[in-house]
Amino acid sequence: MPLTINHAPPYYAVIFTSIQTDFLSGYEKMAHEMELLAKIQPGYLGMVSARSQVGITVSYWATLRDIAHWKSQADHSLAQQKGKSVWYERYSVQICKVERAYSFDKE
Numbered sequence: 001m002p003l004t005i006n007h008a009p010p011y012y013a014v015i016f017t018s019i020q021t022d023f024l025s026g027y028e029k030m031a032h033e034m035e036l037l038a039k040i041q042p043g044y045l046g047m048v049s050a051r052s053q054v055g056i057t058v059s060y061w062a063t064l065r066d067i068a069h070w071k072s073q074a075d076h077s078l079a080q081q082k083g084k085s086v087w088y089e090r091y092s093v094q095i096c097k098v099e100r101a102y103s104f105d106k107e
Helices: 027-039 064-072 074-087
Strands: 011-020 044-051 055-061 088-098
Touching: 011 064, 027 044, 027 074, 055 064, 064 074, 074 088
Parallel strands: none
Antiparallel strands: 011 055, 011 088, 044 055
């Protein structure tokens, strides 16, 4: 899984952190579908994700307009509703502008 985004700053990061319920039927399938759908949206730059007790997904976008478009995309809106009603105990979202980025790779 790549940890870096092949795009020069500035760009935007949407940080989604969550705690899930015990009712996760259909979650994995929907998460996979949303990842595939996000990849074809205008301005999508990439995504990294991890889950333990708390889940975190960071998606990267070229503009705030691209983020707004993704948030209002019809299938994504349905997934958000299902998340609120079934899959998530709680979540939070932060949108940040990336001004500078760097990375390290031992390889």
